[in-house]
Amino acid sequence: MDSKKRKRLEAAGWTFGNAEDFLGMSPEEASYLEVKLTLAREVEAQRKKAGLSQSDLAAKLKTRQPNIARLEKAQQNVTIDALFKTLLVLGLSPRKIAAVL
Amino acid sequence: MDSKKRKRLEAAGWTFGNAEDFLGMSPEEASYLEVKLTLAREVEAQRKKAGLSQSDLAAKLKTRQPNIARLEKAQQNVTIDALFKTLLVLGLSPRKIAAVL
């Protein structure tokens, strides 16, 4: 959710917590969800840092822009392959990937 | 491959290198493959450290032993969910998971 939308909803009386609060998730569930989101955000951050558009990155990975968008949005589960191939092609070492966890 | 089998094959004249040597993989390909294998091995290591059989761990995850075997063998790709749920249920924090990368 973007901050603009969030502010509108808050103004309308909504409040916000994390997924654990909201859904009554177990700590493990919340934790792996956080991991997934963290890594997805890292893709976006590194892509922008490299000055690449989603289309540019898609080309490097021989795929298409919408697939990159999905990855960054973490709208669904992701395979290790897809995620790490992406992060590695952005020039991140496994060690640097680990650093964001 | 277990070491016993490997020794037999070596005795029969086979030699061994890593996947990058053998398949002519790109550094990225080799790297994410290593990551995948590292994490798979970590599942096995942590499971044994906890004194659990594959069946025990499967029960904790409400699944079956063969699925754990597949995960540890890394015979196929794995989703972030499956992998991290498993590692987290073994008591590993994201930080500790990162430490093995």
Add this chain to the structure above:
DNA sequence: ACTGGGCATATCCGATATGATATATATTCA
């Protein structure tokens, strides 16, 4: 040798991740 426990393999199936195209929305800038 027999048995039981632990792990691996084969196979089927339902669920879903990935990839593609088309299109919508958002952002930037002249």
Add this chain to the structure above:
DNA sequence: TGAATATATATCATATCGGATATGCCCAGT
């Protein structure tokens, strides 16, 4: 404001992941 670029969403096809059952192999203990 309009055009160009960037990102998001919708939808479909295909590939494959995760779960299940059945079964085989190996080893340890009896």
